[in-house]
Structure formats: C-alpha cells, structure tokens
Amino acid sequence: MSAHIPTLHTARLTIRPFALADATNVQRLAGAAEVAATTLNLPHPYLDGMAETWIAGHEERAEQGIGLTWAIVRRDDAVLLGAISLGLHARHPRGGLGYWLGVTYWNQGYTTEAAYRVVTYGFAERGLYRIEAGCFPRNRGSSRVMEKIGMRYEGTLRGYLRKGETMEDVAMYAVLRSEFPIQAG
Numbered sequence: 001m002s003a004h005i006p007t008l009h010t011a012r013l014t015i016r017p018f019a020l021a022d023a024t025n026v027q028r029l030a031g032a033a034e035v036a037a038t039t040l041n042l043p044h045p046y047l048d049g050m051a052e053t054w055i056a057g058h059e060e061r062a063e064q065g066i067g068l069t070w071a072i073v074r075r076d077d078a079v080l081l082g083a084i085s086l087g088l089h090a091r092h093p094r095g096g097l098g099y100w101l102g103v104t105y106w107n108q109g110y111t112t113e114a115a116y117r118v119v120t121y122g123f124a125e126r127g128l129y130r131i132e133a134g135c136f137p138r139n140r141g142s143s144r145v146m147e148k149i150g151m152r153y154e155g156t157l158r159g160y161l162r163k164g165e166t167m168e169d170v171a172m173y174a175v176l177r178s179e180f181p182i183q184a185g
C-alpha cells in the first residue's frame with residue numbers, strides 16, 4: 001500500500017508499488033549484465049543494499065512529485081517481472097518514462113502492456129501533456145516498446161550520457177496527450 005503510488009492493472013499485469021520484500025528479486029533481475037548493458041542509469045554491479053535503498057526512496061519521491069516507480073508483477077502467479085517509472089517535471093506537465101524487465105521475461109509484450117497503462121495513467125490522471133522516453137540507439141527492444149505505445153521518434157541527442165568509459169547517444173521518443181488513444185478501464 002502506498003498513499004502516493006496507485007496500483008494499476010492490465011490484462012496480464014499488476015503494476016504496484018515496490019515493497020522491501022521485493023529487494024532480493026530486484027537485485028537478481030536488475031543485476032543481470034544484459035539489463036545493465038542498455039539501461040540509462042542502473043548501477044552495475046548491483047550491490048547488496050542498493051535495492052533496499054532504492055525501494056525505500058520511492059514513497060518520498062512520489063510524495064514530492066519527483067516521480068512514481070512501480071513493480072511490474074504478473075497477475076497469474078504474482079512473479080516480479082521488472083520495474084517501470086514515470087518521472088514528473090516540477091513546472092511543466094511533462095513525464096519521462098523508464099523501464100527494465102528481467103531477461104527471462106523479454107519479448108512477451110509485458111513492457112509494452114505496462115508502459116501503455118502507465119502512459120494512460122499519466123495523461124488521464126496526472127494531467128500530463130507530453131510523455132517522453134529515451135534509449136540508446138542500439139536498444140531496438142526499447143525503441144520498439146516506445147513505437148508500439150504510440151511514441152514518435154524526435155531525434156538523437158549526441159554524446160548525451162556517460163556509460164562506463166563511453167559517451168553515448170540517446171534517441172528520444174515522445175507522445176502528446178492529443179495523439180494518445182486513452183481507453184476506458
């Protein structure tokens with residue numbers, strides 16, 4: 001339960017606040033090299049205690065309007081699949097989407113399903129005008145998620161993020177509320 005992070009549902013998923021009890025699974029899933037390779041800001045290696053600290057900060061970040069972070073959980077068996085977040089801007093009605101999924105759950109449409117629901121929430125319930133997301137140009141899985149939820153490619157920010165020893169480009173995608181078909185329910 002969280003006062004500031006609502007639980008959302010889709011056909012196959014529960015999108016709920018993280019609990020400290022998820023920490024071991026977060027460390028295992030987010031700690032995988034394949035996940036770290038394309039995330040924009042996950043620590044690697046993912047050390048003991050990092051998941052607990054990360055989860056413990058979610059409520060305050062939500063309360064302060066900085067952003068919301070959810071666990072993506074499969075409805076059938078309550079297995080934690082990954083995480084999704086919606087960053088909020090202090091002055092402008094603009095959100096930033098981010099996500100990662102455990103490797104064994106990739107390519108089954110789960111992130112697209114979760115992202116669509118979170119974007120719907122952002123437009124319908126948080127009054128956002130624009131929701132954006134960025135990924136490394138080599139991350140075709142992530143750019144496909146963005147395209148599938150109706151985001152449009154807007155351009156590439158060159159040398160935008162440090163990843164290890166390398167400065168990497170970030171491809172930007174976004175969708176405006178007026179372009180997004182919000183479905184009831």
Ligand SMILES: CC(C)(COP(=O)(O)OP(=O)(O)OC[C@H]1O[C@@H](n2cnc3c(N)ncnc32)[C@H](O)[C@@H]1OP(=O)(O)O)[C@@H](O)C(=O)NCCC(=O)NCCS
Binds near residue numbers: 102110
């Ligand atoms: C990116 C990520 C979240 C995608 O999650 P997912 O649940 O597998 O995504 P979905 O199944 O909803 O959609 C993936 C789409 O990408 C496609 N795809 C995956 N890898 C691809 C590749 N190498 N080339 C082209 N398309 C690819 C899939 O075929 C699918 O598209 P389709 O439905 O048109 O076939 C997941 O791979 C991940 O966690 N990666 C590591 C962390 C990360 O990169 N996070 C995002 C940072 S911006």
